[in-house]
Amino acid sequence: MLKKKKILVIDDSETIRIHLGQTLRDAGYEVLEAADGLMGAFAIRERAGDISLVICDVNMPRLDGVEMLEILHGQYPKLPVLMLTSESRIDKVERAKRAGAKAWIIKPFKPELLVQAVAKLTA
Amino acid sequence: MKDDNWTFWRRLLSTAATELFAHYGVDLKDESHWTPVLGSGDLVAASVYFGGDQIRGGLTVCAPRSLLSRATPTPTQTSLSDFAREIANQILGGLQFALNDYDVDFSYQFSDPKPLPSAAADLAIDARTLVLRSLGGEVALIFVVASSIDLGPQSIPAPPRPSLARGSLIML
Numbered sequence: 001m002l003k004k005k006k007i008l009v010i011d012d013s014e015t016i017r018i019h020l021g022q023t024l025r026d027a028g029y030e031v032l033e034a035a036d037g038l039m040g041a042f043a044i045r046e047r048a049g050d051i052s053l054v055i056c057d058v059n060m061p062r063l064d065g066v067e068m069l070e071i072l073h074g075q076y077p078k079l080p081v082l083m084l085t086s087e088s089r090i091d092k093v094e095r096a097k098r099a100g101a102k103a104w105i106i107k108p109f110k111p112e113l114l115v116q117a118v119a120k121l122t123a
Numbered sequence: 124m125k126d127d128n129w130t131f132w133r134r135l136l137s138t139a140a141t142e143l144f145a146h147y148g149v150d151l152k153d154e155s156h157w158t159p160v161l162g163s164g165d166l167v168a169a170s171v172y173f174g175g176d177q178i179r180g181g182l183t184v185c186a187p188r189s190l191l192s193r194a195t196p197t198p199t200q201t202s203l204s205d206f207a208r209e210i211a212n213q214i215l216g217g218l219q220f221a222l223n224d225y226d227v228d229f230s231y232q233f234s235d236p237k238p239l240p241s242a243a244a245d246l247a248i249d250a251r252t253l254v255l256r257s258l259g260g261e262v263a264l265i266f267v268v269a270s271s272i273d274l275g276p277q278s279i280p281a282p283p284r285p286s287l288a289r290g291s292l293i294m295l
Binding site: 015018061062085088103105107113 | 195196197200201202205206208209213215216217219220223228231233288289290291292293294295
């Protein structure tokens with residue numbers, strides 16, 4: 001049986017985590033969750049070899065998504081990261097890009113657009 | 124909430140506030156009435172805060188549980204207060220995007236709001252409530268903002284800076 005690709009979802013909103021989880025499971029992926037950047041960084045360090053993609057919010061308590069990427073920058077160059085956020089400032093997008101993010105989607109998102117981006121990034 | 128409860132809350136709040144202000148040398152008189160924002164019912168509310176050099180404030184979204192249940196993408200599995208907070212976050216994202224045209228910038232704030240920078244100490248503070256109606260109920264947006272900028276009809280947008288529209292996907 002083909003092993004499902006694992007996607008780590010990092011978002012402080014439970015609503016978004018559940019919505020993403022449903023959308024991604026329906027599309028055939030396995031989903032792991034973390035509730036902020038700090039928990040996300042721990043999850044990546046523990047399971048990086050096992051994860052095909054990280055979907056990460058930007059504005060979160062404790063450690064935001066871009067700061068998390070900057071901390072992990074260079075350690076996991078093959079792990080693609082998609083930022084999913086309400087944040088629209090280009091300076092944040094550029095910081096995330098320098099820290100290794102591969103795509104950026106502004107909330108609210110259309111599930112089909114997200115699945116399309118996920119397929120592209122995990123191909 | 125029952126009227127009796129509101130009477131109780133009013134007495135508590137009024138007493139606490141008048142006693143506190145009296146301690147600081149200001150005498151307050153409790154002569155006005157409660158101002159209901161939405162009709163009575165099972166309401167859900169959540170607040171988000173933001174801050175920048177020229178603007179800071181907070182936004183509270185308050186709506187009937189039934190209306191938010193209809194809107195949430197995960198109707199059976201999630202807390203509606205979390206969804207209300209996410210709605211407030213995304214509204215703030217829309218404001219951030221629109222204000223980009225006026226060269227006004229802010230960040231989301233999660234912990235204690237940062238003190239105002241000294242240059243912005245005289246920011247004028249205002250607070251308003253906007254009630255938006257739908258067939259299934261009303262949504263109240265309680266907006267408190269301190270700002271040194273004029274965003275009236277005479278204000279001139281700054282030269283456009285690049286920013287991203289809602290729902291857009293950018294491959295980096």
